[in-house]
Amino acid sequence: MEGVYLSLCNELRVSVNAYISQVLRETQNCGRGISLKLTGNERLKEVARLTDSDLLVLSKTLRNDLTVSALDLRYNCISDDGARYLADLIQENMVLQSLDLMGNNIEVEGAERIAKSLHQNVTLKRLRMTGNKIGNRGAMHFASMMQNNTALEELDMSDCDLEETTVHMAQMLAVNQTLKELHMGKQGMTDSGVERLCEGLMSNHTLRYLDLRCNRITRDGAKSLAEVLKQNNTLEILDLSSNRIEDEGAICLSEAIALTHCRLRALSIPSNNIGTAGLVSLTKAMGKNPHLTHIYIWGNRLEEPVCVAFSQLIARGTLLKEHTDVFPYEVDGHFYLAEVFHGLRRHYYWTPSIGEDGDTASNAALELNPSHSLDLQPC
Secondary structure, three states: OHHHHHHHHHHHOOOOOHHHHHHHHHOOOOOOOEEEEOOOOOOOOOOOOOOHHHHHHHHHHHOOOOOEEEEEOOOOOOOHHHHHHHHHHHHHOOOOOEEEOOOOOOOHHHHHHHHHHOOOOOOOOEEEOOOOOOHHHHHHHHHHHHOOOOOOOEEEOOOOOOOOOHHHHHHHHHHOOOOOEEEOOOOOOOHHHHHHHHHHHOOOOOOOEEEOOOOOOOHHHHHHHHHHHHHOOOOOEEEOOOOOOHHHHHHHHHHHHOOOOOOOOEEEOOOOOOOHHHHHHHHHHHHHOOOOOEEEOOOOOOOHHHHHHHHHHHHHOOOOHHHEOEEEEEEOOEEEEEEOOOOOOOOOOOOOOOOOOOOOOOOOOEEEOOOOOOOEEEO
16 A cells, blocks of 8 residues: 555646655555554654645545455545545445544535535544534534444544534434434533433434533433433433533433333433432342343442442452442441442543553553443443
8 A cells, every 4th residue: 555655746847745655555455354554643653733734635546445354544635626536435445344533623614525425425424523623514414424324433623613403303213214323412411402302312223322421411311311221222322421400310220221112221420410319219220120231320420328329239259349330348337339430431532542543551441342242341
């Protein structure tokens, strides 16, 4: 691939990016199924962040390539022009399955180009747009595309300058039967938006992982989600971190989880202003339904009855210590909970980056993959 890249740089009169050249050289004889990592925050190589001109050459280099199945372009300087070149690549390349564009400068026009390129695409399964300012219009293009696309399984549109586009996402979920994982964090979503989303989820039978963290969801939104859990047994992972569902919302979720036909396996509710009534009700629900095996609660009001209840869950083996973000300890006959660094951290792009994949050495960012057996694994 390096030879093709250098030749195209000369032909198109674009300066050679030494970073791209080095990565292509290193992956030259790796066979098929290659993950090509050209991230702008790489610490182990000398990096010149990719520009739109770089994307012009790179997209042409990969146009007929049959070896690269994943392209990681996080934290570069890709704007709408670069997105246009990527859209051409998506339409022409027949093996690319994963594209990560987190933290670039793509806006509405670039989002439209990429979305339109996916209308008839049958190979791309994972797309990450997190942190690009595509706005409501850009999100609408993706929602429209997902009503026709039959390949995409994972879509991340967190922190994309969106405001209440859930009505369009709801319409998409009502007809799409391919998407398994949807991230909609940091969108300013309110209870009315959640209600619309839940209307779509009632008709959906494929979505297994729903991420709604860092929104403005309260008890009423939690009630709507509880109704989904009572009737839709597909959803397995629900992330409501950093909202405000409080005790009433947690109790509503507990009532749904306690039903034996509820298949929720992981619930993340840190920092939701939940107290004893809500958290204890969740521990009781876990005792009734063996499907819920992972729960994350740090940042709520962890009073002693909560500490005792979680201590008992762990002591009985109902909740494994690796499957929660708290750990009980006893001092002078009183129980307390300490924080441990477990959780649904796969897409927490604001985690300080030290390790190769942006994880801190002491804060192991862990992944809960709905496509496989429910094990927490390093990203």
